[in-house]
Amino acid sequence: AQSVTQLGSHVSVSEGALVLLRCNYSSSVPPYLFWYVQYPNQGLQLLLKYTSAATLVKGINGFEAEFKKSETSFHLTKPSAHMSDAAEYFCAVSDQRQGGKLIFGQGTELSVKP
Amino acid sequence: KAGVTQTPRYLIKTRGQQVTLSCSPISGHRSVSWYQQTPGQGLQFLFEYFSETQRNKGNFPGRFSGRQFSNSRSEMNVSTLELGDSALYLCASSSGTGIRMNTEAFFGQGTRLTVV
Numbered sequence: 001a002q003s004v005t006q007l008g009s010h011v012s013v014s015e016g017a018l019v020l021l022r023c024n025y026s027s028s029v030p031p032y033l034f035w036y037v038q039y040p041n042q043g044l045q046l047l048l049k050y051t052s053a054a055t056l057v058k059g060i061n062g063f064e065a066e067f068k069k070s071e072t073s074f075h076l077t078k079p080s081a082h083m084s085d086a087a088e089y090f091c092a093v094s095d096q097r098q099g100g101k102l103i104f105g106q107g108t109e110l111s112v113k114p
Numbered sequence: 115k116a117g118v119t120q121t122p123r124y125l126i127k128t129r130g131q132q133v134t135l136s137c138s139p140i141s142g143h144r145s146v147s148w149y150q151q152t153p154g155q156g157l158q159f160l161f162e163y164f165s166e167t168q169r170n171k172g173n174f175p176g177r178f179s180g181r182q183f184s185n186s187r188s189e190m191n192v193s194t195l196e197l198g199d200s201a202l203y204l205c206a207s208s209s210g211t212g213i214r215m216n217t218e219a220f221f222g223q224g225t226r227l228t229v230v
Contacts, residue, residue, distance in 0.1 A: 036221075043118070043204055043221035090157065100145045100208050101170045102219060104157040 002027045004091050006105035014113045019078040021108045023065075023091030026072065032094035033074045034102065035065055039087045047089075050074060061085070086112045116141065118207050118222035126228045132193040135225045139186050139207030145169075146188040147219065148180060151202040160203075163188055195229045202226050 007022040025031055032051045036044040048059025055067040065076045074091060088109045095101035119138040127133050139146050147170075148160040159172040163182035180190040186207075192199055206219040 034219075041223075041226075043223045044206075045221070046218045049218065095159075095170070100147050100162045100164070100206070100219060101159050101172075102147075102149075102206075103159070104149075106156045 002031070002093050002095060002103050004093050004103055004105035006091050006108050008108055009106065010109045010111065012111040012113060013081045015083055016080050019076070019081045019085065019110065021076040021089050021110065023074045023076065023105060024072050025074060025093050027093055033067065034092045034094070035059065035063070035076050036090045036092060037087050038090065044090065047076070081112045083112050083114065086110055118205055118220050120205050120222035120225050122225060123223065124226045126230060127195050129195055129197060129229055131195050132191065133195060133227060134189055134191045135203055135227070137188045137205030137222060139188070140220055143207035143209050144186055145208040146182055146186060147206045147208070148188070148190050149204045149206065151204060151224070160190065197229050200227060200229045
């Protein structure tokens with residue numbers, strides 16, 4: 001069975017500091033991986049996705065993630081945090097069976113201090 | 115292009131009642147998925163519909179059901195509501211046609227259901 005683990009339910013950084021949100025996955029087939037962001041009282045917005053092309057994936061708002069098969073990781077980074085980055089972030093893997101099911105991690109709430 | 119539209123945004127129901135939530139996908143998208151989001155359980159997959167057929171189902175009791183219409187609009191129904199059904203229900207649509215999800219799922223803003 002596939003699963004996603006996000007290390008750290010809360011991460012706090014200072015404005016301008018590096019953002020690192022950790023995601024590890026478990027999958028018996030080559031995974032398709034996604035990072036989504038959720039602002040309060042909103043739905044989820046896709047930041048970036050990995051679908052077996054380049055291992056370093058660039059997304060919106062300056063975020064990027066690197067797929068590391070040997071570490072089964074897909075960590076999300078941003079060189080310099082902005083106040084507007086404060087939100088909840090979800091890592092997800094596509095279910096290995098046919099269809100549109102996503103398996104989500106528990107989420108990481110990012111706080112940005114001025 | 116209009117996004118995914120969910121109605122209503124907020125709903126308060128009494129235990130034992132039933133509720134129907136609606137989702138209009140992005141035009142041209144044939145896949146619609148539903149998720150339940152709670153603080154304790156996080157985001158959990160309910161079911162997915164593709165071309166009016168349920169293609170995938172999560173581990174929820176039979177009180178949770180759904181359907182999809184020929185215009186791809188989808189509804190989910192919860193019967194005999196319980197307090198634990200209070201959650202944000204999110205709908206997502208995708209242009210993916212058959213192979214497992216490698217295209218973006220676009221999410222609506224959700225319906226906040228409160229059961230009292």
